[in-house]
């Protein structure tokens with residue numbers, strides 16, 4: 655009797671431990687591609703696959719700045735994703751709404767992380783190339799969406815600041831590479847030399863690889 659009880663307790667413990675570790679494995683998947691490891695939290699198997707599929711298209715330089723991706727149900731009314739940099743630990747945390755996983759938000763947020771890690775020189779080059787600083791804060795209500803893209807700007811949101819300018823561009827590049835339908839689309843104004851220059855900047859600073867650069871560049875030639 656005593657012995658049976660002991661066995662029951664042991665089996666009970668084994669069951670509890672395996673249930674807890676199963677739960678944790680579900681909550682806390684790991685995405686591992688050397689040399690980059692990104693932890694993905696609160697996503698199910700197919701969501702993790704979807705996230706990985708999008709991450710794999712990015713350079714390891716861009717992915718390398720991200721430590722954790724948290725999937726949440728709701729973020730805030732005007733935000734489907736967010737990238738936060740921990741200055742002390744020098745890595746970024748991305749929070750993304752579950753319903754946005756199929757779109758370009760992950761690329762957008764990873765590019766934020768990468769841009770935050772770049773030296774001032776990259777930012778100076780971007781500003782010099784585009785002749786901005788006419789960033790005007792949130793421009794959704796000040797601009798006509800149908801007029802975009804124009805003058806190297808992808809969307810009114812890119813007008814907000816240099817970070818959103820770069821991230822909306824990067825998102826549009828990946829939307830194009832994936833034939834993803836989006837209001838964030840690439841410009842087709844072949845006369846304007848600014849577009850190949852922007853693309854060259856993305857290649858130089860390791861946002862995209864040579865193959866991606868060449869594929870997108872086709873539409874400007």
Ligand SMILES: [Zn+2]
Nearest residue numbers: 762766818821
């Ligand atoms: Zn953004």
